[in-house]
Amino acid sequence: MGTLWQSELRRIALLLIGGLLLGALFGNVALGLLIVLGAYLLWHLYNLHNLVRWLRESKKFQPPEASGIWDDVFEHIFRLQQRNRKRKRNLRRMLKRFHKITVALPDATVELKPGSDEIEWWNNAAGRYLGLEYPRDAGQRITNLLRYPAFLEYLQKGDYEQGVEMPSPVDENITLRVRVIPYSGNRRLLLARDMTRMQKLERTRQDFIANVSHELRSPLTVVSGYLETLIESPECGESYAGQLHSMRQQTERMNRIVDDLMLLSRLESEIPQADAEPVAVPELIDSIAEQARRLSGAEGHHIELDVDRALCLKGRETELYSAFSNLVFNAVRYTPAGGHIGIRWRRLDGEPVFAVEDSGVGIAASHLPRLTERFYRVDTGRSRASGGTGLGLAIVKHVLLRHDGHLEIESEPGEGSVFRCHFPAGRIASCKPR
Ligand code: ADP
Numbered sequence: 212m213g214t215l216w217q218s219e220l221r222r223i224a225l226l227l228i229g230g231l232l233l234g235a236l237f238g239n240v241a242l243g244l245l246i247v248l249g250a251y252l253l254w255h256l257y258n259l260h261n262l263v264r265w266l267r268e269s270k271k272f273q274p275p276e277a278s279g280i281w282d283d284v285f286e287h288i289f290r291l292q293q294r295n296r297k298r299k300r301n302l303r304r305m306l307k308r309f310h311k312i313t314v315a316l317p318d319a320t321v322e323l324k325p326g327s328d329e330i331e332w333w334n335n336a337a338g339r340y341l342g343l344e345y346p347r348d349a350g351q352r353i354t355n356l357l358r359y360p361a362f363l364e365y366l367q368k369g370d371y372e373q374g375v376e377m378p379s380p381v382d383e384n385i386t387l388r389v390r391v392i393p394y395s396g397n398r399r400l401l402l403a404r405d406m407t408r409m410q411k412l413e414r415t416r417q418d419f420i421a422n423v424s425h426e427l428r429s430p431l432t433v434v435s436g437y438l439e440t441l442i443e444s445p446e447c448g449e450s451y452a453g454q455l456h457s458m459r460q461q462t463e464r465m466n467r468i469v470d471d472l473m474l475l476s477r478l479e480s481e482i483p484q485a486d487a488e489p490v491a492v493p494e495l496i497d498s499i500a501e502q503a504r505r506l507s508g509a510e511g512h513h514i515e516l517d518v519d520r521a522l523c524l525k526g527r528e529t530e531l532y533s534a535f536s537n538l539v540f541n542a543v544r545y546t547p548a549g550g551h552i553g554i555r556w557r558r559l560d561g562e563p564v565f566a567v568e569d570s571g572v573g574i575a576a577s578h579l580p581r582l583t584e585r586f587y588r589v590d591t592g593r594s595r596a597s598g599g600t601g602l603g604l605a606i607v608k609h610v611l612l613r614h615d616g617h618l619e620i621e622s623e624p625g626e627g628s629v630f631r632c633h634f635p636a637g638r639i640a641s642c643k644p645r
Contacts, residue, residue: 442459
């Protein structure tokens with residue numbers, strides 16, 4: 212750039228000298244200079260004209276011929292244009308690729324206009340699953356096309372974390388899981404995934420467990436019945452006492468597993484009724500504590516209650532009984548004789564909380580995330596020996612889910628554990644006087 216300006220200044224200096232010489236020739240220096248400067252201005256105007264014409268005729272890529280500083284100006288603009296064109300080409304290619312990817316996605320994808328429910332764009336799968344048609348539905352409100360009440364409520368709520376399941380408006384045998392993904396400020400993307408296969412598999416799994424448990428129940432009842440008869444008969448009862456006792460223990464264990472499996476499949480498959488009754492939790496706890504004392508028997512655990520007698524809960528009594536009793540009986544089973552067990556039912560930050568605290572064997576932190584899985588046991592031998600089915604905490608989890616609650620577990624190996632069932636404040640009911 213520096214040398215260019217130098218040569219341009221040299222060009223001006225030469226022109227001025229030429230102008231002076233011309234002025235000397237005409238005997239008028241000012242005239243000589245005027246002619247030379249006029250020519251210089253014309254040269255600039257000519258190049259400027261060329262520049263404007265070149266920029267206007269965008270299709271003509273090569274810059275016009277020029278000399279001096281104008282050659283450099285044209286060269287610079289030309290290089291800038293080329294760089295821009297290359298960038299545009301890359302962007303266009305990238306956009307096309309993204310477009311092809313989103314069009315090919317198996318999930319229905321619908322883009323909503325910023326800050327509104329109007330449809331801006333959608334992919335092929337959205338046509339298949341949501342019945343969107345171009346151009347008919349462009350600009351339509353999504354709420355006019357998807358009228359399923361749970362979806363409308365989900366969209367209105369604005370809490371998009373969970374998603375919602377609904378039948379496809381095209382084919383009600385297709386179940387869709389719809390989620391809204393907010394992005395870049397006030398923009399929203401609606402994704403719908405076909406869950407039909409997953410749902411069928413889940414239903415098959417649930418049916419299988421329910422059927423197997425059901426089928427096992429009748430032969431088990433027969434075996435248990437005959438066993439009781441044999442135990443009571445004088446000939447067999449005495450000769451085979453040990454074997455018969457062990458057989459009775461095993462059939463009882465199988466009965467408990469079958470009962471728990473059937474309860475679990477009911478909890479999974481039955482839709483909870485909306486009109487939950489107020490449950491007298493204090494009385495429920497009294498009865499569970501009484502059974503826990505009986506279960507503890509000679510082991511003499513200290514079972515202490517701290518119960519808010521005015522606090523009841525809207526829910527289903529039998530389910531709450533299953534969840535709470537599983538936690539309390541676990542505390543007895545996993546706490547050495549003479550240990551301490553605390554059962555609390557209080558409000559914590561406004562929320563009703565049922566907590567069972569024990570001074571038992573405790574659980575290492577690595578096991579905590581998997582504890583509510585079916586048949587997950589920390590110590591299989593101890594679980595079986597104390598009559599466990601490995602399904603107790605899975606039942607607790609499902610009951611809490613059906614009551615909009617969640618389970619919190621704190622534990623320290625060798626120190627003890629605390630299991631807390633948190634329920635939403637909206638489920639609090641005042642207890643009826645008995
Ligand atoms: P189980 O019938 O084996 O007790 P659960 O589902 O009730 O099955 O519990 C799962 C596992 O969690 C148990 O096997 C046990 O290892 C552990 N566990 C549950 N409650 C306690 C507790 N209060 N203290 C220590 N470990 C516990």
